[in-house]
Every structure is written in C-alpha cells, then in structure tokens.
Amino acid sequence: MNLVYIAYLADWKVSQGVIRKITDQVKTWSVEHNVTLILISNCEVTFESNSNFNVKFFRINSFRSKAFVFSFVFNYLESIDIDIIYTRSILPFFGFKKILKNYKVVYEINSLVRKELDSKIKNSLRDYLNYFKNIYSLSFHTYLAGLVCVTNEIEKFENSYKIPSIVIPNGISTNKLNKKIGSGSIIPQLVFVGSPNQSWHGIEEILDFADKFQSQLGFHIVGAVATESIYSVENITFYPYMNDSDVDNLIVNFDIAICSASLYKKGMYEACPLKTRKYLSLGIPMIMPYVDTALVDKGPFEFICEIENKPNNLIDNAERIIDFSKKFKSRSYDIQNYNIEIDISELELTRLNFFKSIINRIN
The missing domain is CATH 3.40.50.2000 (Glycogen Phosphorylase B;)
Incomplete structure (x- = not known):
C-alpha cells in the first residue's frame, strides 16, 4: 500500500x-x-x-x-x-x-x-x-x-x-525499554509524568494527596508543574519537562506510578495513555483511576491498584494506596507474562x- x-x-x-x-x-x-x-x-x-x-x-x-x-x-x-x-x-x-x-x-x-x-x-x-x-x-x-x-x-x-x-x-515499542530498578528508599517513592495545563491529569489531586501524607510517601512530579511554588513540602520533588528518553531513564528509579487522576473532568472513564504503556513495559506497579482499554476483561492484576474516577479519589483511597505502595515498593513484573497487548x-x-x-x- x-x-x-x-x-x-x-x-x-x-x-x-x-x-x-x-x-x-x-x-x-x-x-x-x-x-x-x-x-x-x-x-x-x-x-x-x-x-x-x-x-x-x-x-x-x-x-x-x-x-x-x-x-x-x-x-x-x-x-x-x-x-x-x-x-x-x-x-x-x-x-x-x-x-x-x-x-x-x-x-x-x-x-x-x-x-x-x-x-x-x-x-x-x-x-x-x-x-x-x-x-x-x-x-x-x-x-x-x-x-x-x-x-x-x-x-x-x-x-x-x-x-x-x-x-x-x-x-x-516495548523492546526499547529497560526495567524498573526502584528507589531503594525505606519510604515508597511515587512518580507522576504529565503535561502543563491538562486539568484531567489531576496534578492538584496528586499534590493535595502528597501534602497530607508527607511522612509515608515520597512524590516525584515530572513535566506537569503548574503550581510548584505553593507546594514546597519535603516529600515532593519537581522535575522540568524533559525528552522521552530522559523520562525513561528517570522513572525506572521510582517504585510506583500514578496514572492520570482526573479524567472525570472531561467526562472520560476509559483511556490508554502512552505513559501507562511505558509503566507496563518497565514493570512499574500503578495506581489507576480509570479503565485501560488494553486491560478490559483481563484483570484484575495485583500490580495495579484500581481506584474510582471521581473527585478526591486519591485521598479517599489513601489507606489502600499506602498499603499497595509498601507492598510493591521493591517488586516489579514482566508484562510478557500477561495477556496484555501493548506492543x-x-x-x-x-x-x-x-x-x-x-x-x-x-x-
């Protein structure tokens, strides 16, 4: 053709x-x-x-x-x-x-x-x-x-x-990526990758959640900085917008990934973001507040913490998220062992x- x-x-x-x-x-x-x-x-x-x-x-x-x-x-x-x-x-x-x-x-x-x-x-x-x-x-x-x-x-x-x-x-292309290394920290380190001015990414939800649980979780926010100046707390680290390969090399050093947290703001309850495919390929456990198209009728998966797609979803599920993060802090998985088509x-x-x-x- x-x-x-x-x-x-x-x-x-x-x-x-x-x-x-x-x-x-x-x-x-x-x-x-x-x-x-x-x-x-x-x-x-x-x-x-x-x-x-x-x-x-x-x-x-x-x-x-x-x-x-x-x-x-x-x-x-x-x-x-x-x-x-x-x-x-x-x-x-x-x-x-x-x-x-x-x-x-x-x-x-x-x-x-x-x-x-x-x-x-x-x-x-x-x-x-x-x-x-x-x-x-x-x-x-x-x-x-x-x-x-x-x-x-x-x-x-x-x-x-x-x-x-x-x-x-x-x-x-899943064969291009390395695998999760992890933070090696006593406290689970969570990462979120986003873009500025995308309200459905839920950056405010994530930062409010991080602010309330400073002693139990660490947070790393990549590229989505819109309100950095009002969140100067010790457990949040901000990173500038960076190219794709630099993101890959960075996020393998964290323990848990947070997916887009506020898709409800644009009336969506199902999605398949590229960053989620990246997390899956790298073997990084995820907190997921929506249905992923590639996972429909194939779960549940122990390496995914599913929460509701609604306001305050992170804070309302704080206990589950903290327990999940502690459990999977030092664990990863191989996507090839599951019937999930993302390649x-x-x-x-x-x-x-x-x-x-x-x-x-x-x-």
Whole structure:
C-alpha cells in the first residue's frame, strides 16, 4: 500500500510521547509498504538517516502559513501515489476539506472531542473561538473513509456518522525499554509524568494527596508543574519537562506510578495513555483511576491498584494506596507474562489490515 501519515502538531518540542508513537508507527508500516510522513509544525524534526520512509516538512511560523498549509499539502499530495491518508487531526483550514473529498482519509481519535472542548472553555474570547472552530471541524467527519478510536468509549460516542471504525489502543515499542530498578528508599517513592495545563491529569489531586501524607510517601512530579511554588513540602520533588528518553531513564528509579487522576473532568472513564504503556513495559506497579482499554476483561492484576474516577479519589483511597505502595515498593513484573497487548508491532498489523479493508470496501 501507498500510505501517507499527516501529523499536525503546533509544537513538536512539547509532544515527545506523540512523536515517539508516530515515528514507531511509520517505521512499522514501512517494512512492507511505501510510507510518506508529512510533518506540519513550527519547528523541524530530524530522523535517523536509516529511516525507511519519506518525510515532507511544512513549517507553520505565521498566521498565513498556518491558514493555508493544507492547500500546500494538497498540492504535494497530487504528486505522489496514495491509497490511504492517516491523520490525528481534522482542522477547518483552507484545503483540508479538499483533501478529505479527494482521498481515502482515516482519522485517529484520541479523546472524547466534544467533552474535552467543553472542559477547556474558560470564558475567554479565544477559548470560545477555538471551541466553535473545533465544533465546525466535526462536520468534516462525514467525508472520512474510516475511524480508528483508541478506546471503546470513544468509538461509542464519537462515531455519529456510522463510518467504518475499529478500536486500537495506543502502543509502544516495548523492546526499547529497560526495567524498573526502584528507589531503594525505606519510604515508597511515587512518580507522576504529565503535561502543563491538562486539568484531567489531576496534578492538584496528586499534590493535595502528597501534602497530607508527607511522612509515608515520597512524590516525584515530572513535566506537569503548574503550581510548584505553593507546594514546597519535603516529600515532593519537581522535575522540568524533559525528552522521552530522559523520562525513561528517570522513572525506572521510582517504585510506583500514578496514572492520570482526573479524567472525570472531561467526562472520560476509559483511556490508554502512552505513559501507562511505558509503566507496563518497565514493570512499574500503578495506581489507576480509570479503565485501560488494553486491560478490559483481563484483570484484575495485583500490580495495579484500581481506584474510582471521581473527585478526591486519591485521598479517599489513601489507606489502600499506602498499603499497595509498601507492598510493591521493591517488586516489579514482566508484562510478557500477561495477556496484555501493548506492543506496537501487533497493534500496527491490526491497523494495516483495517486500511486494506477500507481500500477494498470503497473500491
């Protein structure tokens, strides 16, 4: 197949996990297929010289370049052979609808779009303009050839046009990672990896919890610092935003991982974050306040402490979390001993078969 991946990220420098996922995907596809990765960003991304796929870069460094970038992308697409276009973004910019009308486009949906948009409105004019821009882009779905939803919940709520769809949770290359080393501390050391300005990550929940149990648990907050100055307590250590490999090397030195703690804020109860796949691959026990798509109907697992997806979920389950952290402080596990599918090679084979079904269905 001739495959094109259109990746639009306004700032690649703060999207390390997504970059890693996309590059692992196209590398997997390019083993047997002709693949072109179209990057649209404000800063250029380099790839190792042995990458077996084509890369075309479009820089967006002004309002005009951002507004018309998909017109330039369309002109480029006309020069190459294409069976399927894959994208993570549907944007109401000039030229995008033309791409949708002229090619078989498969869209990967990573969240409950409408609910997430509602959660981001903060009564500013910019927020409302972004809200209506994105709501308008939802009307473009009628032109899609297929949907890939990363959770069952998303497929249920987002496929209002009854487009051919499939659920494929996020995956990573598990063979690239080391295993948990642990802290060696008497007190369990918990780690959370997040991003700024993502309320559903639950950074406030985590910091409040840490503040109340200073003598029993240590906390390490990576990348999600928004309120560091008001939490100057001894058991919380903050780390700046760092690249993906540095995160890998850091988190293996802790005992327990905390997953996103406030997904209820955007109406989600099921998820499959890339960081959770990382924890699973590294063998780090987890505190998980939601249903993970890859674990549906396969648990419970002793290395996962499941708690409710609701306000104050950490504090309300403090005794369970502390006992779990003490029990698993010096323990790890090997994900290969469990029927949990997170490796990208198997997941991408499913995705490629879905592409073939789209081509055969339309032809």
